[in-house]
Amino acid sequence: MRALQSDGGLHEMLLILAQLSEALQAMFPSVLTSKTEGNTMIKVWRQIQENHHEEYLHRKDLYTTLLMTVAEPGGIVSALRHRFQAPPPPRELPSAPLLRHAFLLAEANNVQDYRNQILSTFGTVLKMDSTKKVVKKLSGEGHGSAQWFTSIANEFSQIVTFVLTCEESTVKLAPMCSGVIQRFRLANQPVPKILYVDHGCCRAQGPTAVETLFEAWVNRGMVVRLDIFHWIHRFDAAIRTDSHSKYAALSLRWLALLSGPSTTG
Template identity: 45%
Template sequence: MRRAIQYLGVCEQFLALCSVRGQFPPPPTMPTLPSPIWLLTVYGYDIMTRLEYKARITSTFGSILKMDSTKKVTKKLAGIASDTAAWVTNVGNEYGQVLISVLTCSEGAEGLSSMAAGLMRRYRLAGVPPPQLIYVDRDCCNRDGVSKTAALFQGWGQLVVRLDIWHLMRRFAAGVTTESHELYPAFMRQLSLCIFEVDSGDARRLTEAKRSQLEGKHGMVGLTDAEVIQKITREEWRLHCRRRTRGAEETALLIQDLL
């Protein structure tokens, strides 16, 4: 009974408050719209602030380029942009900087002719020497002597076209039944060792640093070089050691022995 009386008392106060109409101030007056001249002026200032960024992007060059195409980005396009492009092609330099990135409907000379012409024009207008070498994922060779990539960049007559090493390894792995095979990672690892070698000086310094770390922090004393090398992670090899190719003759012999 006590709780019912309390509830009815609260309801009575609530109804009394609702019976009084609230006083609301009138809405503010709408400000006058700016003139078209003012809008164009603001738009012009906004464009001028972006010119510096465009200049920085288009001022990236390189003497060794790498061109690669992928479908992974275009598959993520949704809405109106869905199915508007099939390939994303990126061109980077030896420092990992991206020179240009385009969306195309086809891969090869048909879809990349405008990109190649614009890239050659950029070098020419900036007075920068043309690149000496370009790595590609396809169209690097031709029995007639001129590859499709060389014909695409015909303005750079001295440009050397080579197949990227990763895609070269993929050519060897094409004969494997499936990538999920238990021997596939081991085969690719051995194939990488046939092509690349670690700088001996960097490897020696990394081994000494790892030995000092194991002795100081973990108390592991008296380890052999082989045991220390086993403790070095893959990320440490990539971070502290430079890699280089072994050379055509040595690589061919090692791959032949591997196969």
Template identity: 35%
Template sequence: MLQRKLQEHHYTNYLEKTIRYQCALGKFAAQFVSRPVSAAKALPPYRPVPTARWLLDVYVSDVHSRLEVLKAKVTSTFGTILKMGSNKRVVKKLAGEAAGTAAWSINVGNEHGQVLMSVLTASEASEGLWNKADGLMKRFESAGMPEPKLLYVNQDCCGKSHTEARNLFPKWKHLVVRLDIWHFMRRLDCCVSSESHPLYATFLRKLSAVIFQWDEGDVKRLQEAKAKEIQSRGLRLPVELTSKELNPHCRRKTRGAVETEALIDEILTIYNDPRCSGDGGPD
């Protein structure tokens, strides 16, 4: 796919340059050359794009030459709020001899969206994660960085002290383990509705709205900026912000526990209404 697109782009670029070259050659020949010059003979030959294998070899060589630098960049990433999650999207892309050798990709990221560590495992259980957790603790200790304060996980977070996720990091005595908000929402939608339900998407939007709220200061500054932009065009229109404008410029934060619990109860009450489904309740 990539090579085909590269070939198309390369050939299109060659044709554009050929047209410009022939136009320039024609003008030059008409003004300064007594005998007409054959454009076909003067035209530079078309050079095809190298094969996919050659491109892959060059890419591997380039990465290998910067391997130590890449390792240094990856292992110099830290954070105070970590998130550990697992998925199967990466392992499904394994091909050749590596295909079928792993079942899960388990990643640890920080509050800035940077990946601290990523490993492939045969199971999602914590037994195969001890080496990863030990290496992560040693990285923080060797760099003299403060211990993370909070760890979000997708499972094994229940209990005050003896949880599997908490036991993975015994050196971090004050680490607090909590359920990731996305997985919290997924647990609620499993109880209330199925993905095939016509109100499923609406329910998730409502659930997200009662859990998160936009930062008032960010929204106010964005409104002021948009108002100035509208005024600069000589228009007088009400300032209305769309989600596409809010997402890249405004931060979101969670509501208080009491308010969130009350709002979620309201949503669950509404969606448990028999009118939301034809069989006496949500699917």
């Protein structure tokens, strides 16, 4: 049994196994890869059960084959009339909840490592985004305990910090924002140059909600901008409705571009 991280490693392992005899191949019943996304513990348990059952049949067949070879008529073992034991029955596997519990216990030992990795991640270009997709995957006691997953990532798509909240409001996001600001300050990291968001970056007057959350950084030069995906998504609406706070400036800019001097080649 071996865990492989790439298709090349998997192909190499399969080539090695193909060179072995069928009896020896049966001793390596599974090749584990890292592609297990989307598998629930029930699916994993069923796959393990299937692998164990197949492994048991292979070992039973190998045991019977070896006995038939050793106990051939006319041989020494046959003359001694030695009685061999029957193959033991297959052992029952742990249940899926028990496997999940064991997995969580093993992951609990890695929590500090995960925390250290996150707390040591910084960046100069940040992006804050909120989604409900992650929250919908929560199960067990955590199911239904949150509505939003808000994260801040850097320019390398590494998670700087995140939080689960019951609503997307400045009150609920304030602890996360103040915490990441303090973490940057304690680590003597420079203030990020820009923060991209999916909404709340435009204002007619006064600071926006996002600028209020990151006031310490905004006062030191950080700017808040709409990320390119949402900018493209909302561009059409921005130039077609006069209720947008940037409508007047955008219209004047377009008018200046359209009424500018033309050149002929």
